[in-house]
Amino acid sequence: MIPDNVVGARHTDCHKTKVCAVIITYNGGAVVAATVNAVFDQVDYLIIVDNHSDALTVRHLKALSQQRSDKLMVVYNDTNRGLAAALNQGIRLALERRCDWILTLDQDSFAEARMVAQMLEAYNCAADQPSIAIIAPRSVLIADGQARMSPDTAAEPAVEVNLIHTSGNLVKAEVFKRVGWFREDYFIDQVDYEFCFRVRKAGFRILISRDAVMRHRLGDLKSARFFGKRVFHSNYSAIRRYYITRNGIILSREIRDWRFLKSHVLLVAKESLKVLLYEDQKWEKSRLTLKGLKDGLAGKLGRLNG
Numbered sequence: 001m002i003p004d005n006v007v008g009a010r011h012t013d014c015h016k017t018k019v020c021a022v023i024i025t026y027n028g029g030a031v032v033a034a035t036v037n038a039v040f041d042q043v044d045y046l047i048i049v050d051n052h053s054d055a056l057t058v059r060h061l062k063a064l065s066q067q068r069s070d071k072l073m074v075v076y077n078d079t080n081r082g083l084a085a086a087l088n089q090g091i092r093l094a095l096e097r098r099c100d101w102i103l104t105l106d107q108d109s110f111a112e113a114r115m116v117a118q119m120l121e122a123y124n125c126a127a128d129q130p131s132i133a134i135i136a137p138r139s140v141l142i143a144d145g146q147a148r149m150s151p152d153t154a155a156e157p158a159v160e161v162n163l164i165h166t167s168g169n170l171v172k173a174e175v176f177k178r179v180g181w182f183r184e185d186y187f188i189d190q191v192d193y194e195f196c197f198r199v200r201k202a203g204f205r206i207l208i209s210r211d212a213v214m215r216h217r218l219g220d221l222k223s224a225r226f227f228g229k230r231v232f233h234s235n236y237s238a239i240r241r242y243y244i245t246r247n248g249i250i251l252s253r254e255i256r257d258w259r260f261l262k263s264h265v266l267l268v269a270k271e272s273l274k275v276l277l278y279e280d281q282k283w284e285k286s287r288l289t290l291k292g293l294k295d296g297l298a299g300k301l302g303r304l305n306g
Contacts, residue, residue, distance in 0.1 A: 019116055019170070020045040020099040022090030024083055025061065027053045028107035032060050035107055040068060042116040043103060047093050049075045049086040082187035082303060087166070091176060099173055106167040111137075112213040119170045122158040122209035133175040133204030134196075136164045137212035143221040143232055158207040162200060166192035168214040178202055185301040189240065190247035197255050224278045233274040238281055242288035242295075242304055244268070249296030268293075 021043040025032050032048075040046060046068070050061055058076070065074045075089055087104060094102045103116060119135040126132060135158070169192075179198045182191050196206060219234030236244070245268050252261035268289065275285045 017101070017120070018044045018097070018099045019101045019103055019120075020047060020094035020097060021103040021105055022046075022087060022094060023048045023105045023107060024051065024086045024090070025049070025053055025057060025107040026051040026080060027057055028060075029054075029056050030060055032057065032107050033064055035105060035110060036064055036068065036072070039103070039105065039111040039116070040072075042111060042114070045071050045073075045094070045097060045099065047073045047075065047090045049090045050077060051080040051082070051086050052077050082184060083166075084182035084186055084188070084191045085184045087191070088181045088184065091181070095173055095176065102171050102173055102176075104166050104169050104171065106216070108217040109167040110215040111168075112215065115168075115212045115214055116170065118212035119209045122207060122212065123170075125157045126207060128205075131203065131205050132207060133172055133179075133199045133202075134164060134206045135170045135212075136161075136206070136208045137168045137214040138208060138210070139165070139168065140213060140215045141221060141232075142215060142217050143223055156210065158209050161206050161208055163193050163196045164206055164208070166195075167216060175199065175204060179204075186247050186250075187243060187301075187303050188247075189243040190251050194247075194251050194254075197251075222278075224274075226277070231274065233278050234271070235279055236285075238284040238288045239304060241271075241275070241285045242292040244271075245289050245292030246296040246300070247292075249293065250299060250301065253299070 019042075021039050023032075023035060023046065025048055028035075036046065036048070048061060048064075050057070053061070061074050061076075065072055073093065075093070077086065077089075081089075091102055091104075101120070105111075115137050119137060123129060123132060123135050179195070179202045183194050186194060199206065219236045219240070221232055221234055223230050223232050225231070248264035248268070249261065252258070252264055272286065272289055275289075276282055279285065
């Protein structure tokens with residue numbers, strides 16, 4: 001049964017190896033169209049879940065649903081339910097269509113040509129395929145308006161990793177039935193890492209394809225100079241600083257990994273210094289970082305109110 005807030009194409013029978021892309025949008029404006037157009041011809045079906053965006057974004061989404069109605073569905077939430085809940089909405093709809101793989105994308109992640117095909121090729125070339133849960137692309141970060149990619153040093157078609165960000169992931173559909181959904185009480189940040197820990201605990205592997213490439217915006221990434229060395233700062237909003245800080249602490253406690261906690265605290269400290277040196281809204285970002293620290297130590301989850 002298709003909910004009333006879903007607009008677009010309806011269920012069709014799956015055939016061959018089928019891939020469904022799930023894109024989460026929130027106040028993305030025109031950038032959403034670029035994300036959709038980049039991946040549209042690489043997948044069999046595409047589901048957009050919008051977390052109660054502004055009017056401009058909704059207009060772009062409605063235009064896309066008219067232009068791409070053959071295999072595009074848009075779900076309009078009447079409130080911002082968070083990244084995890086929106087991902088779960090889209091994944092459930094994809095599973096109803098009996099898709100084999102689900103591609104999860106942020107609204108500002110742009111698939112390069114053949115990204116999906118190259119991830120599937122990496123899977124086909126890999127040993128012990130039943131143990132593989134996730135194939136991810138190499139990410140090209142966009143900083144100062146330019147694409148910046150680390151050099152490719154991998155000798156094999158795919159490299160195994162422990163953790164990976166959500167955007168660009170090609171997840172085997174059966175994995176969700178084995179390990180469960182994304183944690184909705186995390187709301188947004190660390191949702192991906194928490195899922196990766198459960199995936200690996202269940203005995204699955206995570207691979208990065210050497211040849212698949214995705215361009216990705218990590219906040220509003222910009223560079224600056226620190227004692228002559230180039231550093232990058234994300235310009236995340238104050239509320240993102242809260243969730244990043246809080247959820248990393250909670251996750252490290254849940255998995256009982258003190259090395260992860262140490263690395264997370266060091267990351268928060270470094271990012272807080274960058275906020276003070278280079279970013280706007282220094283006081284508000286610092287205040288919510290400290291609140292995230294307090295709530296993380298208290299084990300408080302869910303959406304931030306006030």
